[in-house]
Amino acid sequence: LSISPFIADLPKVELHVHIEGTLTPTLRWELAHRNNVSLPYSTFDELKASYAVTLNHRPELNGRQPGIPTFLEAYFAGCEVLRTEDDFYDLAMAYLRRCTEMNVRYTEPFFDIQAHTRRGVPAPSVLNGYLRAQHDAKEQFNVRSRWVLCFLRDEPVEDGLAAYREARPWAAGIVEGGKGLFHAVGLASNAYERPPMLFEEGFNLARADGLHITMHCDFGQKDTYAHLNEAIFRVCEGRGSERIDHGLDAEDREELWQGLRDRNIGLTLCPHAYHRRTATEVLFPKIRRLWENGVKICINSDDPTLMHDVWIDGNMQKVYTYGGFSKVDMVRLARNAVDMSWAVDDVKRSIY
Ligand code: HPA
Ligand code: ZN
Numbered sequence: 048l049s050i051s052p053f054i055a056d057l058p059k060v061e062l063h064v065h066i067e068g069t070l071t072p073t074l075r076w077e078l079a080h081r082n083n084v085s086l087p088y089s090t091f092d093e094l095k096a097s098y099a100v101t102l103n104h105r106p107e108l109n110g111r112q113p114g115i116p117t118f119l120e121a122y123f124a125g126c127e128v129l130r131t132e133d134d135f136y137d138l139a140m141a142y143l144r145r146c147t148e149m150n151v152r153y154t155e156p157f158f159d160i161q162a163h164t165r166r167g168v169p170a171p172s173v174l175n176g177y178l179r180a181q182h183d184a185k186e187q188f189n190v191r192s193r194w195v196l197c198f199l200r201d202e203p204v205e206d207g208l209a210a211y212r213e214a215r216p217w218a219a220g221i222v223e224g225g226k227g228l229f230h231a232v233g234l235a236s237n238a239y240e241r242p243p244m245l246f247e248e249g250f251n252l253a254r255a256d257g258l259h260i261t262m263h264c265d266f267g268q269k270d271t272y273a274h275l276n277e278a279i280f281r282v283c284e285g286r287g288s289e290r291i292d293h294g295l296d297a298e299d300r301e302e303l304w305q306g307l308r309d310r311n312i313g314l315t316l317c318p319h320a321y322h323r324r325t326a327t328e329v330l331f332p333k334i335r336r337l338w339e340n341g342v343k344i345c346i347n348s349d350d351p352t353l354m355h356d357v358w359i360d361g362n363m364q365k366v367y368t369y370g371g372f373s374k375v376d377m378v379r380l381a382r383n384a385v386d387m388s389w390a391v392d393d394v395k396r397s398i399y
Pocket of ligand 2: 063065263292349
């Protein structure tokens with residue numbers, strides 16, 4: 048699917064992208080050599096080919112084939128080459144540079160600090176690498192970013208709390224002397240039997256620090272409606288999450304999509320991620336119905352290099368081509384991301 052000039056030129060804001068999911072095979076290869084990390088591939092072409100075969104990460108659906116990693120296994124395997132502050136800087140700068148090519152003016156990337164600290168990488172290496180990229184991308188590319196620290200929901204809750212406490216000096220909000228890297232916390236990784244309410248203490252800590260809250264409710268998960276119910280109505284002492292990442296399953300249940308609409312909780316959708324495993328005729332009408340029912344949605348990429356190299360522009364093109372969205376609708380979708388963002392008003396106004 049080629050990207051039309053109209054989609055290419057739209058000013059964009061991205062609110063759902065995992066920075067570790069933007070690691071290209073090229074940079075991974077380079078970092079493996081820089082850091083003497085051995086990869087299970089003897090040639091670059093083999094490494095590249097490995098990106099084509101990642102499966103769904105839902106363990107209950109499985110369909111695993113021996114030797115082929117699940118999606119999240121491939122994602123965390125990619126992280127192995129990230130060791131030093133410069134590695135995290137290079138990863139972030141590569142994505143932020145690419146933003147300029149897609150006319151992404153502002154972005155709120157997720158990062159998984161625990162994916163690195165649990166391998167023995169010091170937290171400051173990760174955080175300072177991203178902080179430097181945040182600064183340099185603003186200066187060099189005029190691309191602004193406010194980052195989102197994600198708890199790994201399949202790790203013990205305590206580990207997430209400890210990671211948050213360690214990262215806190217890099218937060219924004221009302222943290223005294225905070226360096227302003229991240230403005231929110233999120234919830235990522237495998238949702239299997241890990242509902243949002245388990246992380247209530249972490250969300251409340253972050254809220255007390257003046258940070259924003261979002262959380263993944265992936266499409267087609269076990270207990271997906273129960274997780275959505277918690278994210279919409281129960282977390283944050285009953286206020287609900289400010290945004291939900293994915294959340295597409297809410298379309299199936301009136302009380303859920305009405306809850307999203309009435310509480311003005313926007314969904315950060317990643318159409319290509321679903322399109323990998325959902326028929327066009329099923330998926331795009333579903334997105335359309337959420338839109339027509341007044342749920343606020345925006346379009347994003349999730350993990351572009353692990354998802355056939357489809358970035359935010361490719362995701363928008365899919366919605367435009369398959370979803371029956373007009374040019375005016377597409378501008379509205381792009382504006383929704385501005386409204387849903389946690390940018391300051393000046394930045395919002397500079398985009399639309
Ligand atoms: N789902 C959940 N967590 C993630 C993903 C995803 O697709 N990518 C990176 N972290
Ligand atoms: Zn995601």
